[in-house]
Amino acid sequence: MSSRSTTFKVIVIGGGPIGLTAAHALHLAGIDFVVLERLPEIFEDRGASLIVHPHTLRVLHQFGILDNLLPRGAELNHHLSFTADGHVFAEGNRYGLIREYHGHGPVAFHRAEILKIMYNGLPEAAKEKILTDKKLTDITTSCDGVIATCADGSVFHGSIIIGADGVYSKTRQIMRDLALKENATRSWDPVHPYSATYQLLFGSFPSSSPAGQGYDIQSKGKAIMYFSGPERGWFFLYKQLPRPTSERTCYTQKDVDAVAAEFAEFPLTQTLQVKDVWPRMLGAGLTNLDEGIVKHWSFGRIVLVGDACHKMTTHLGLGFNHGIQDIVVLCNSLRKAVRAASGSRVPSAKVLTGIFEKYQAVRMSSVCSLEGDVAKSGLETRMHAWQNPCYYLLSRYLSVPHTIEVLFMKYVMAPGFRKGQVLDYVPGRSALRARLAGFIL
Ligand SMILES: Cc1cc2nc3c(=O)[nH]c(=O)nc-3n(C[C@H](O)[C@H](O)[C@H](O)COP(=O)(O)OP(=O)(O)OC[C@H]3O[C@@H](n4cnc5c(N)ncnc54)[C@H](O)[C@@H]3O)c2cc1C
Numbered sequence: 283m284s285s286r287s288t289t290f291k292v293i294v295i296g297g298g299p300i301g302l303t304a305a306h307a308l309h310l311a312g313i314d315f316v317v318l319e320r321l322p323e324i325f326e327d328r329g330a331s332l333i334v335h336p337h338t339l340r341v342l343h344q345f346g347i348l349d350n351l352l353p354r355g356a357e358l359n360h361h362l363s364f365t366a367d368g369h370v371f372a373e374g375n376r377y378g379l380i381r382e383y384h385g386h387g388p389v390a391f392h393r394a395e396i397l398k399i400m401y402n403g404l405p406e407a408a409k410e411k412i413l414t415d416k417k418l419t420d421i422t423t424s425c426d427g428v429i430a431t432c433a434d435g436s437v438f439h440g441s442i443i444i445g446a447d448g449v450y451s452k453t454r455q456i457m458r459d460l461a462l463k464e465n466a467t468r469s470w471d472p473v474h475p476y477s478a479t480y481q482l483l484f485g486s487f488p489s490s491s492p493a494g495q496g497y498d499i500q501s502k503g504k505a506i507m508y509f510s511g512p513e514r515g516w517f518f519l520y521k522q523l524p525r526p527t528s529e530r531t532c533y534t535q536k537d538v539d540a541v542a543a544e545f546a547e548f549p550l551t552q553t554l555q556v557k558d559v560w561p562r563m564l565g566a567g568l569t570n571l572d573e574g575i576v577k578h579w580s581f582g583r584i585v586l587v588g589d590a591c592h593k594m595t596t597h598l599g600l601g602f603n604h605g606i607q608d609i610v611v612l613c614n615s616l617r618k619a620v621r622a623a624s625g626s627r628v629p630s631a632k633v634l635t636g637i638f639e640k641y642q643a644v645r646m647s648s649v650c651s652l653e654g655d656v657a658k659s660g661l662e663t664r665m666h667a668w669q670n671p672c673y674y675l676l677s678r679y680l681s682v683p684h685t686i687e688v689l690f691m692k693y694v695m696a697p698g699f700r701k702g703q704v705l706d707y708v709p710g711r712s713a714l715r716a717r718l719a720g721f722i723l
Contacts, residue, residue: 337702
């Protein structure tokens with residue numbers, strides 16, 4: 283149990299990738315914090331990968347972990363598009379174009395490995411502030427602080443709460459309850475603010491193909507993304523649900539096996555099919571692919587980041603990258619406010635509310651690419667799964683010519699990456715600045 287803090291202290295709920303990002307950013311800002319993670323360990327390995335785009339590499343460099351991270355990933359360098367019967371209908375250069383425009387291509391990592399390197403990259407004093415087996419069950423707020431209560435009865439006092447607890451965020455749920463308790467007639471997001479049109483079976487296996495492949499497989503109602511890393515490959519099998527749903531669905535092993543069986547004959551590469559790798563999976567999971575942006579990102583001293591406030595399909599690999607941007611925008615303002623509150627004073631509730639509102643406004647504005655990227659990710663999934671005749675024509679024929687790909691990467695994707703922001707209180711490192719060209723620094 284912690285005692286009531288007289289200095290500014292942040293309670294971060296969730297020790298996933300964005301909770302750990304918050305730990306780095308707050309540590310570098312000199313702001314006291316604690317991270318509460320419900321699982322017994324930080325490095326849960328369910329088999330997923332994370333594609334990290336160049337603007338995010340800049341932030342990870344600011345954390346001082348990029349040199350440890352890069353050798354563990356594979357820069358994507360080869361793109362093919364297949365139909366379900368193994369016919370290659372496009373060989374694209376999207377990864378080469380990202381490298382040309384931004385100095386580095388996207389890098390595929392094993393999710394659990396990123397978490398481990400992020401955690402190990404924190405100094406010992408910061409690691410001690412990351413607590414496991416701490417499942418948030420309740421939050422109480424007052425005019426000068428917050429109290430987070432966990433399932434084991436422990437309580438934590440702080441100045442604000444950052445909810446980085448994912449799609450089914452308990453912080454978001456409690457925030458909603460508090461807002462409606464204060465005014466039952468106000469409009470607020472529903473309990474389940476996202477909806478899913480697709481389900482996703484993801485997993486990893488020992489890789490036998492060269493690292494750096496990023497392939498897609500397209501068919502009616504089903505699609506696949508495949509990536510190869512230095513040691514393992516990852517697949518993402520997308521299947522359209524009978525109808526869109528906002529409900530949380532828990533799948534069984536039987537469901538997992540059934541979806542895998544439906545994709546058994548689908549190609550992953552020119553020589554590999556799903557059924558070749560299924561017997562040697564290193565981990566797999568089945569989930570609904572939620573999509574949406576929450577309308578209310580904060581209430582009083584509580585603010586949401588990452589999947590807790592926005593969720594996109596995984597086709598463009600942008601969700602984690604956007605969670606990082608949340609923390610960058612939020613912490614840049616938070617640090618200024620904490621420094622501006624001189625002596626033993628801390629920022630007032632009014633100042634904090636203003637910061638949270640500005641943070642959401644910036645993230646939802648054209649300064650950032652969040653809204654467009656949620657739409658683009660959903661569109662890419664629907665195009666690959668040939669959801670209607672227009673998407674089929676677009677994906678299978680109209681977007682295939684090289685010139686169209688160049689225009690798309692140059693005028694649609696590149697401007698989004700260029701909007702990536704960095705922590706304004708961590709000195710830039712000139713070598714990386716020079717290499718990752720084309721960003722607003
Ligand atoms: C299969 C798959 C592949 C993906 N690939 C990519 C990709 O290539 N690139 C990309 O950018 N994005 C990708 N994403 C999206 C990315 O994984 C998410 O955007 C990112 O993980 C969000 O991080 P988060 O920390 O907000 O939430 P989460 O990763 O969900 O982490 C939330 C954490 O909070 C903890 N928690 C939950 N409830 C509580 C509680 N009550 N108390 C305490 N702790 C709690 C959880 O245990 C968890 O550790 C992918 C997603 C999936 C599902």
